[in-house]
Amino acid sequence: MDLPSIVVHAPGLDGSRRVTAGDETLGIAYHLDDVVEILRRSDLDESDLDEIEVEESDIIDWQGGGPDDWPGLSEHPAE
Template identity: 75%
Template sequence: MDHFTQHPHIVVHPPALDGSRRVTEGDVTLGLASHLDDVVEILRLADLDRVEVEESDLIEWQGGGPDDWPGLSEHEDR
C-alpha cells in the first residue's frame, strides 16, 4: 500500500462539452484526459504512477467517476 510520504491531491474535473476531463494537482493542470487510460498516463508522466487511479483517496472525481466519459458512451450499440 501507499506509504505516508507524499499525498498529492489530484482532481479529475467534470467532462467538458467534448467529453474530455482536465486533470489537475493543486493549481497545476497535468493534462487533458478523454479516457481512463489518459488519466493513468498523465499521472505516470507526473511521476504519480503508484496511484491506483480508480480506487485512490488521492484522486477526487468531480462530475462523475472513473467510468464516466460522455464522449465514449453516447454512441454505444444496444
C-alpha cells in the first residue's frame, strides 16, 4: 500500500501546524507529541510511530521548520 505523503505545514501565528495527508487535513498540532497522536488516530499504517520515528520518517515533509520548531506568537516578527 502506498502511503500518502504527510506534510506538517509551517507554523501559524499561534505556533500551531496543520498536519495533512494528501488533500486531507488530519489535525492541528501544537507540539511534536500532537503530531504523534494525530498520526496514531489516523487510518494510516504509520500509526505505531513514536516521536523519534516521526522526527526521522521519510514520509513526513516538515515545512517551515523541523520537528523542533514550534514558535509561539512572541517569536514571530512584528509586522
